[in-house]
Amino acid sequence: xxxxxxxxxxxxxxxxxxxxxxxYALEALIRSEPAVLVDMFERLPSPFGLVRSGVAPDHPKLKxxxxxxxxxxxxxxxxxxxxxxxxxDVSVExxxxxxxxxxxxxxxxxxxxxxxxxxxxxxxxxxxxxxxxYNGHPDYRDLEFDLSHDTAVIIGQGNVAVDVCRILAKxxxxxxxxxxxxxxLEALAQSKVxxxxxxxxxxPAQAKFTHQELREFGELTxxxxxxxxxxxxxxxxxxxxxxxxxxRANLKSFEVLQSFxxxxxPASRRRCRFHFLKSPLELKGEHRVERMVLARNxxxxxxxxxxxxxxxxxxxxxxxLVFRSIGYRGxxxxxxxxxxxxxxxxxxxxxIIDGESAVPGLYATGWIKRGPTxxxxxxxxxxxxxxxALLEDLPNFGATQKPGAxxxxxxxxxxxxxxxxxxxxxxxxxxxxxxxxxxxxxREKFTRVEEMLSVLxxxx
Ligand SMILES: Cc1cc2nc3c(=O)[nH]c(=O)nc-3n(C[C@H](O)[C@H](O)[C@H](O)COP(=O)(O)OP(=O)(O)OC[C@H]3O[C@@H](n4cnc5c(N)ncnc54)[C@H](O)[C@@H]3O)c2cc1C
Ligand SMILES: NC(=O)c1ccc[n+]([C@@H]2O[C@H](COP(=O)([O-])OP(=O)(O)OC[C@H]3O[C@@H](n4cnc5c(N)ncnc54)[C@H](OP(=O)(O)O)[C@@H]3O)[C@@H](O)[C@H]2O)c1
Numbered sequence: 001x002x003x004x005x006x007x008x009x010x011x012x013x014x015x016x017x018x019x020x021x022x023x024y025a026l027e028a029l030i031r032s033e034p035a036v037l038v039d040m041f042e043r044l045p046s047p048f049g050l051v052r053s054g055v056a057p058d059h060p061k062l063k064x065x066x067x068x069x070x071x072x073x074x075x076x077x078x079x080x081x082x083x084x085x086x087x088x089d090v091s092v093e094x095x096x097x098x099x100x101x102x103x104x105x106x107x108x109x110x111x112x113x114x115x116x117x118x119x120x121x122x123x124x125x126x127x128x129x130x131x132x133x134y135n136g137h138p139d140y141r142d143l144e145f146d147l148s149h150d151t152a153v154i155i156g157q158g159n160v161a162v163d164v165c166r167i168l169a170k171x172x173x174x175x176x177x178x179x180x181x182x183x184x185l186e187a188l189a190q191s192k193v194x195x196x197x198x199x200x201x202x203x204p205a206q207a208k209f210t211h212q213e214l215r216e217f218g219e220l221t222x223x224x225x226x227x228x229x230x231x232x233x234x235x236x237x238x239x240x241x242x243x244x245x246x247x248r249a250n251l252k253s254f255e256v257l258q259s260f261x262x263x264x265x266p267a268s269r270r271r272c273r274f275h276f277l278k279s280p281l282e283l284k285g286e287h288r289v290e291r292m293v294l295a296r297n298x299x300x301x302x303x304x305x306x307x308x309x310x311x312x313x314x315x316x317x318x319x320x321l322v323f324r325s326i327g328y329r330g331x332x333x334x335x336x337x338x339x340x341x342x343x344x345x346x347x348x349x350x351x352i353i354d355g356e357s358a359v360p361g362l363y364a365t366g367w368i369k370r371g372p373t374x375x376x377x378x379x380x381x382x383x384x385x386x387x388x389a390l391l392e393d394l395p396n397f398g399a400t401q402k403p404g405a406x407x408x409x410x411x412x413x414x415x416x417x418x419x420x421x422x423x424x425x426x427x428x429x430x431x432x433x434x435x436x437x438x439x440x441x442x443r444e445k446f447t448r449v450e451e452m453l454s455v456l457x458x459x460x
Contacts, residue, residue: 005034019049021366022105024383043085057178082420092335098407108328118283127325136181136445147191149320156325157200169223205238211252224266328372350386
């Protein structure tokens with residue numbers, strides 16, 4: 001029998017997840033020298049992961065990589081199996097029996113917790129939930145956010161926190177021509193939120209948001225940014241950090257904050273206030289969130305390694321809504337080792353490991369490999385590195401032949417899994433675009449799995 005990777009015996013690879021890292025793994029595989037056949041499994045009927053359901057609806061340019069993924073999906077070596085949840089509809093063991101290699105590109109789908117008293121009071125949410133809700137992710141379709149309160153507090157100063165604040169800050173007119181989910185636009189139209197507070201535990205020189213995203217707060221129709229000039233007084237180490245040429249991005253953000261601090265008092269209906277060196281200690285309220293207790297922090301440590309230490313100085317902030325935006329977190333899949341501490345699949349160069357040994361045929365890429373940081377493009381190099389490791393392991397696969405998804409058909413039938421092909425997805429995609437046209441939106445997303453599947457029944 002021919003070796004794996006020959007025309008007669010192509011490498012059979014399964015990719016779990018259809019976000020950026022999954023598509024970049026596909027790209028690296030089909031561009032490689034050995035012959036490959038790639039099947040991609042996605043738990044939703046719709047592909048593209050966080051580019052569809054994370055990237056903010058009012059940032060359409062940042063969704064452009066979808067065009068690249070659509071081209072890749074046209075490759076003859078590729079098949080899409082949407083609406084298939086790996087770990088539930090098909091086990092990892094079954095995939096291992098049918099493929100030489102399984103590449104997990106399943107992202108980081110849950111959120112990190114603050115671990116403070118009151119965190120679970122009604123009115124306290126994860127940013128993950130709001131993001132999924134306004135982007136029409138079916139998992140978050142039925143959530144409700146009580147936007148009748150005037151004050152919302154967002155914990156964290158990364159770009160997700162910026163997205164959440166901006167969506168709460170924008171008017172309906174600023175959002176209505178985006179692909180924001182209809183139910184979210186309707187709820188936001190009634191929003192009474194006018195005081196938005198973004199809280200950072202470290203200082204203005206360490207904030208993780210980027211200056212382009214920050215600058216937008218100076219350009220909104222009905223919301224103005226507020227920064228207390230005193231909050232921009234830096235300690236010696238932070239001044240050293242900003243003077244470092246490798247830290248130009250933070251310097252640019254700091255300059256934007258300086259420009260906000262120099263603005264006259266806000267006259268708009270809404271304001272977004274940026275706080276620094278504060279950590280939430282407790283959420284208080286009788287039946288729901290009413291107040292947040294914050295500790296004032298000091299920075300300690302060497303340049304670029306400064307961390308926040310709470311002081312005895314406390315303050316209370318009255319609020320009706322809290323969103324923690326302190327990072328996403330990967331979820332385990334039965335049959336794959338999981339690092340509970342970091343929320344990733346433990347791996348060496350993309351090879352999934354159990355203790356010290358690599359698990360034959362299992363690989364990871366993207367957020368489930370390295371943790372929930374990095375922009376869309378970061379996942380490309382990551383997937384190239386994982387596929388390189390996979391191809392180095394080719395001699396270990398010997399001459400075994402694997403059936404790919406043909407070996408899974410009977411399981412899908414037996415379990416009543418309705419598989420959505422890429423052609424099926426294209427029909428759903430066209431229907432969403434048609435629905436959007438009437439409202440002047442790029443698309444009106446289906447926000448329930450059943451709605452997507454019913455499109456396929458209609459066009460049969
Ligand atoms: C709110 C938010 C906004 C962002 N905005 C930007 C931006 O504007 N610009 C930018 O460059 N980057 C942005 N990013 C970062 C970017 O989205 C990530 O770098 C990227 O999506 C990570 O890719 P991934 O493939 O690892 O994970 P994901 O994109 O999360 O894809 C994982 C896929 O796996 C699927 N999956 C999960 N479990 C299973 C399973 N068991 N079986 C089958 N399928 C499964 C999921 O449904 C999903 O489709 C943003 C991130 C967030 C959270
Ligand atoms: N437009 C875009 O390009 C875009 C949009 C959205 C997301 N993204 C990318 O997606 C990735 C994820 O973004 P993210 O915002 O979720 O993560 P992030 O950039 O890592 O930011 C997390 C924030 O949470 C804070 N934090 C963490 N633990 C905390 C705690 N216990 N208490 C208080 N604060 C805490 C962090 O503070 P410390 O700094 O002190 O740790 C930081 O401010 C990032 O790489 C981001 O750039 C990009």
